[in-house]
Amino acid sequence: MNRIITVGREFGSGGREFGRRLAEILGIAYYDQEIIMEIVNQTKFSEQYVRNIIEQKPAISFPIHAGRTFNMIGNTMVEQSRMVYQKQCKVIREMAEKSDCVIVGRCADYILREMRPYRIFLYAEMESKIKRCRINEPEHENLTDKELQRKIKEVDKQRARYYEFYTGQVWGVRINYDLCINSTNWTVKESAEAVARFFMDHYKE
Amino acid sequence: MNRIITVGREFGSGGREFGRRLAEILGIAYYDQEIIMEIVNQTKFSEQYVRNIIEQKPAISFPIHAGRTFNMIGNTMVEQSRMVYQKQCKVIREMAEKSDCVIVGRCADYILREMRPYRIFLYAEMESKIKRCRINEPEHENLTDKELQRKIKEVDKQRARYYEFYTGQVWGVRINYDLCINSTNWTVKESAEAVARFFMDHYKE
Numbered sequence: 001m002n003r004i005i006t007v008g009r010e011f012g013s014g015g016r017e018f019g020r021r022l023a024e025i026l027g028i029a030y031y032d033q034e035i036i037m038e039i040v041n042q043t044k045f046s047e048q049y050v051r052n053i054i055e056q057k058p059a060i061s062f063p064i065h066a067g068r069t070f071n072m073i074g075n076t077m078v079e080q081s082r083m084v085y086q087k088q089c090k091v092i093r094e095m096a097e098k099s100d101c102v103i104v105g106r107c108a109d110y111i112l113r114e115m116r117p118y119r120i121f122l123y124a125e126m127e128s129k130i131k132r133c134r135i136n137e138p139e140h141e142n143l144t145d146k147e148l149q150r151k152i153k154e155v156d157k158q159r160a161r162y163y164e165f166y167t168g169q170v171w172g173v174r175i176n177y178d179l180c181i182n183s184t185n186w187t188v189k190e191s192a193e194a195v196a197r198f199f200m201d202h203y204k205e
Numbered sequence: 206m207n208r209i210i211t212v213g214r215e216f217g218s219g220g221r222e223f224g225r226r227l228a229e230i231l232g233i234a235y236y237d238q239e240i241i242m243e244i245v246n247q248t249k250f251s252e253q254y255v256r257n258i259i260e261q262k263p264a265i266s267f268p269i270h271a272g273r274t275f276n277m278i279g280n281t282m283v284e285q286s287r288m289v290y291q292k293q294c295k296v297i298r299e300m301a302e303k304s305d306c307v308i309v310g311r312c313a314d315y316i317l318r319e320m321r322p323y324r325i326f327l328y329a330e331m332e333s334k335i336k337r338c339r340i341n342e343p344e345h346e347n348l349t350d351k352e353l354q355r356k357i358k359e360v361d362k363q364r365a366r367y368y369e370f371y372t373g374q375v376w377g378v379r380i381n382y383d384l385c386i387n388s389t390n391w392t393v394k395e396s397a398e399a400v401a402r403f404f405m406d407h408y409k410e
Contacts, residue, residue, distance in 0.1 A: 116390075123379055174328055174377070180385035185321075190407065197406075198399040 004117035012129030014188035021192035029101035209322035217334030219393035226397035234306035
């Protein structure tokens, strides 16, 4: 069976960089945005639509909370969300079956649970996440620290909601992961190197 | 400043073995039961009494929940509990100031926060903890799996209560640790070696 590493992460904790570095050092495949592009290829939906659904915009993708105002349009959207999720499951399973890989986000830890992936979760203190977000900040985005903090919390809330909706598990709870890494006091590079070495040692045995 | 590693752990997750191995590989001091013996040396209390207080027997050591029945005996016990905790703080700080070390439990992550220790937390799935407890089970203790599970939960509940009482923080919550390791699928030996290597690499730089 292939060696699968999944990386869940708080927004701003460096999970994407961690996953990319880990895959690079181990010389194995890395999947992140590639999942979205593959879903687009396999469906009639636009990239933007898939992103909206997959990147957890619950107002658009889960109108099931609308109660009495729930209607056919909502229903279609829920159906399409489910369809995209099913496609995501299929794409992720195909990727995992192809070769060893690192997969970032996308409920991959749950979707691939029968393949017993090594499940990592990255998190950090708010101050550290703000600092990291500033480095990767889009040029046009001029958020104050308070606004950025609100954004970070909102993205994580959406991730948690999405994860829990599809997996029935609580997002970020330690028992659902093999290793939880706080990236506040160590560089992501150092952490990725340490974890990579752990895998290299283990696979030598 | 000395390199301090603190190890918090769920009962049965192998935290003590992990700490011991880590200290051995790194060639640094290891403190666990030594803390209790040092408190005994520095107070007039018996080893058993200190153990009762320090190993979180809340019914004995925290009668503050007794409400209206709260009395002088209770008050004295609370005072003595606090005194033992203060002594514990002093002993732990002295140990940390002496040399590099690994300290297991005892709120050391919080007590030494100004020395910025590397804070590790070990946890595991219940089945794995039961298995580990069976290996270390005292001969006279013939618990069923259900009883053992209850004991494991009870010990952790006591640890959580003790930790929260003195630190004001929630025990086992990821943001209070630098690394949280699930010992279910990997041996404690492997995990200790990986973490030790991380430290050795880092200290070479």
